[in-house]
Amino acid sequence: MPATHTGASRVAPTAAAISAAGLRKSYGDKLVLDGIDLRIAEGTVFALLGPNGAGKTTTVEILSTLIAADAGEARVAGCDLAREPDGVRAAIGVTGQFAAVDNLLTAEENMFLMADLHHLGRAEGRRRTAALLRRFDLADAARRSAATFSGGMRRKLDLAMTLVGDPRIIFLDEPTTGLDPRSRRTMWDIIRELVAEDGVTIFLTTQYLEEADQLADRIAVLDRGTLIAEGTAEELKRRIPGGHIQLSFAEPHRFQLAAELFEAAVRDADSRTLRIPSDGSVPTLRAVLDILDGAALEADTLTVHTPDLDDVFLTLTSPADPTTSRSAS
Structure with missing residues (x-):
């Protein structure tokens, strides 16, 4: 998602x-x-x-x-x-x-308690309680013990x-x-x-x-x-290194031609893929596509890999x- x-x-x-x-x-x-x-x-x-x-x-x-x-x-x-x-x-x-x-109270009673702590009047406390229980899809469980x-x-x-x-x-x-x-x-x-x-x-x-x-x-x-x-x-x-654009080629000769165009790319001859360092920006992706178009080359697959927050956290x-x-x- x-x-x-x-x-x-x-x-x-x-x-x-x-x-x-x-x-x-x-x-x-x-x-x-x-x-x-x-x-x-x-x-x-x-x-x-x-x-x-x-x-x-x-x-x-x-x-x-x-x-x-x-x-x-x-x-x-x-x-x-x-x-x-x-x-x-x-x-x-x-x-x-x-x-x-409070597990000893119902959902409604827990809400009433909070209304009392906020010094709300009885009518206003009940109005807010009913509205919030509906909003959180808890109205049908309002009089059930919170322990359940x-x-x-x-x-x-x-x-x-x-x-x-x-x-x-x-x-x-x-x-x-x-x-x-x-x-x-x-x-x-x-x-x-x-x-x-x-x-x-x-x-x-x-x-x-x-x-x-x-x-x-x-x-x-x-x-x-x-x-x-x-x-x-x-x-x-x-901010984290490791982002790249990956190009895959089905035909060996196209892979070789692309490898010559992107000298900084990491090559995997067995899978015929190139990993081109990238900052994940649109201009960088556009530049890669322009180079391929200029050489009349088309990759079979193109994927953009960027570091995720796990990488940020661990780094x-x-x-x-x-x-x-x-x-x-």
Whole structure:
């Protein structure tokens, strides 16, 4: 399935939903965040990638006011993180790695509880509950105990509970961990809808690189507390060597002629293929085709190979430290 980016059909917004400069955090002598800077546009999906212990969850905890940074400053939804924490909390929702659903309550009761926590009136709380349960396809299960829900249903309920407060910014910390592929794609569709239809800003941490590729307008890579790369998925992929255009020829003489045209190509005489280094851009592909046309040659097959986010992740990041504590994830 081709990557579908939420921002593809919209004019890129310029206002910052989240901005941070020099955020630092240590636990004892363990430096978890080493002065990171962020700027996340409103109405976009921002994905933070990194191995275990890189500092992803710590970043979310700081920006959502759960813990304080040791140094640096940040603004979330226009509010200063240190001086206006109540304003930040009023504008955000947080869905953690593990669903914060009370198994002893029904789906509806879990939603009512969140409405009470947000000090909604009884009528408004019931209205939002009913609307969100319908939106997340949970209306038929509204009066079932959450303990009977599948993993996918629990994650949907957890996100629905987050939306009771009508947040402008949602932090999703590894939201699809443990879900089967179908449930994961359902969650992706919900996230896309929240951004495209509601204008919500999503701050996503994930270890599923396909998830970031599918959803994120911009991606940052965090390693050992430092941001080491940031850009769109395509920009990050272009930073990694190994991209190439592969030409295959059925006839040996055409293969030989093409090999003479592309001296930098890696040749495989047995399969009669050429691998021509490429940055994945259209101009490079066009140049290869022009050379073939100029020589009146036609390849039997042509494929373009670009590095994926797995390559980006493995090339840029260090192996996770097995001694790293949970708090530094």
